Amino acid sequence: MKKLFLPKVSSLLLLAALSCNEKPTQVDYTTLSDEARLEAAKEIAHETIMVDGHVDLPYRMKVGGFTLQREILDVSERTDGGNFDFPRAKEGGLDAPFMSIYLPARYQQTGGAKTLADSLILMTKRLAETWPEKFAMANSPDDIEANFKAGKISLPMGMENGAGIEDDINNVAYFHEKGIRYITLTHGKDNLIGDSSYDTSRTHGGLTTFGEQVVKEMNRVGIMVDISHVSDDTFYDVMKLTDVPVIASHSSCRKYTPGFERNMDDEMIKLLGKKKGVIMINFGGSFIDGDYNxxxxxxxxxxxxxxxxxxxxxxxxxxxxxxxxxxxxxxxxPDVTLVADHIDHVVKIAGIDHVGLGSDFDGVGDSLPNGLKDVSMYPNLIAELLKRGYSKDDVEKICYKNVFRVWRAVETAAENS
The missing domain is CATH 1.20.5 (Single alpha-helices involved in coiled-coils or other helix-helix interfaces)
Incomplete structure (x- = not known):
């Protein structure tokens, strides 16, 4: 039986529901005051697993001068800069931020993408080793669930830019062994896998032959295919090829940013939903508001x-x-309400089962919307969704159930391959 959720601040509603020996009913969050609804949102955020598809903490540490040989950035305590640390994550109810192993496109020309990926992976693992009472690595939904029960923040990893694979297909399995659970196929430039949304060269016209091999190998070993950053042609090539659902780890809706190919248009969102995938909404100003720039x-x-x-x-x-x-x-x-607009639009186009959260915290600078400036503020978004009539179950799907479904499908396909 599904656990009944009644927010603490709504005790009067509970008493009313229990009067006359009636069974308690689910709270209609739309009838609550803004203050009561925010308290309800905070409670939901803390009792529900929350996954964020993309947090750029590893590269923030690198840019900050922290290396494997030097003292690591202490995100176990509140930090002055950035959008993520343990105290703020706990305040916001964040349980599993995907650590972005970000590989700038310049490494495709200079070389060293795999070496950089290895160093960022080790740096991320060092967080869990240094503060094991607060952080833990996570290679599966089961790991996240166990860490959640233990009160720890999970650090699953996704590699942003398939350039780390270089020209060796064996590196797909190598990175799976290292703990990478999604790979964003491209970044700012076309690479050996396919074309990027930011690169107008259209070098390959979509996926390359090697890129097709990479997608198939990701399916085989159990790494989610991430189509954020790819060109439209690359997206459609992936959708024809993949045997399992895919994710967009940090993308938003092109409806609100006309001409911005980095976001997904309605037909792409519809197809992603039809193929049982998930788009995880990016919070960055230029991703959610076409007039921001x-x-x-x-x-x-x-x-x-x-x-x-x-x-x-x-x-x-x-x-x-x-x-x-x-x-x-x-x-x-922009305001947090515009992030909710993007979620509304995905639900309208593809359904509630195909949307999640992919903030891009620590990756979009100071462009974040009012009400979503760091990881402590997820309840503001949840409160806005409750105000619009989303149920607790809907919020759970957005927070983790949808991406868990894709992740488990990828795991199962790999086990059966």
Whole structure:
């Protein structure tokens, strides 16, 4: 029997439901006050496993100068910068952020993509080794469930850019052994696997022959295929080829960002759903709001002109005061409600079983929407969904059940191959 959920703040509703010896009924979250609904959202966030498809902490550590030979970034405590650390994750109810093993496209030209991937994997594992009471590695949904019961944050890993495979198909199995559970086939440039959404060269017209081998090998060993970052042609080639559902680990809906191929259009979302896949919504400003970049450019231009007119630099105290005030008065950021709009749109096109969360925290800079600035703020999004009529079961699907379903299907196919 499904466990009945009644938020603590709704005790009056509970008493009302129990009056006259009636059986308690599920709370209608749309009738709650905003304050009560947020408290209900916080409770749901903490009692439900929450998976985020893409958090760029490993590369944040690398950029910050932390290496395997030096003291690692202490995300076991609250940090001044970035979007992720243990305390904030616990506040927001985040249980399993996929650690992005991000490989910049330049490594496709310079070489060393596999070496970088290995170092970021080791750095991620070092987090779990250094703070085993707080973090644990996770190679499966079962691992995440066990870690959740133990109160630990799981660190599953996905490799962002298949360039780490280099030109050796054996590296697919190699990375599976290392704990990689999804591979984003491309990143900012076309690679040996296929074409990127950001690269207008269209070098291959979709997947390459080697890319087809990679997809099949990922199916065989049990690595989820991630179609975020690929061109439309590459996406359709993958969908024709794969034997199992795929994910988009951190993409949003092109409906709200016309012409932005990095997001998925309605036909792609519909096909992804038909093939039982999941799109995990990216929170970045330019991913959810088609006008975000234009608004940001206008504010930036004004500040540059003001600095020139007043013969000041950004580092001057007077300039910093002005910039802070001007930015606050001309807030360019979208709102958490727009992230919910993207979720609504996927549900309308493909159904509730085909959407998840893929924030891109630590990967999209300061473009994050109001109400979703870091990992402590997921309840704000859940509250917005409850306000729109989503049930607790719907929220559970978005938070983890949908991606778990895909992940288990990939595991099962690999076991039977």
């Amino acid at each position: 234009e608004r940001t450019a206008e504010v930036r231009e004004h500040i540059v002109n003001w600095l020139a007119k007043n013969e000041l630099s950004r580092s001057d105290s007077a300039a910093q005061v002005y910039i802070k005030k001007y930015v606050a008065e001309h807030n360019v950021f």
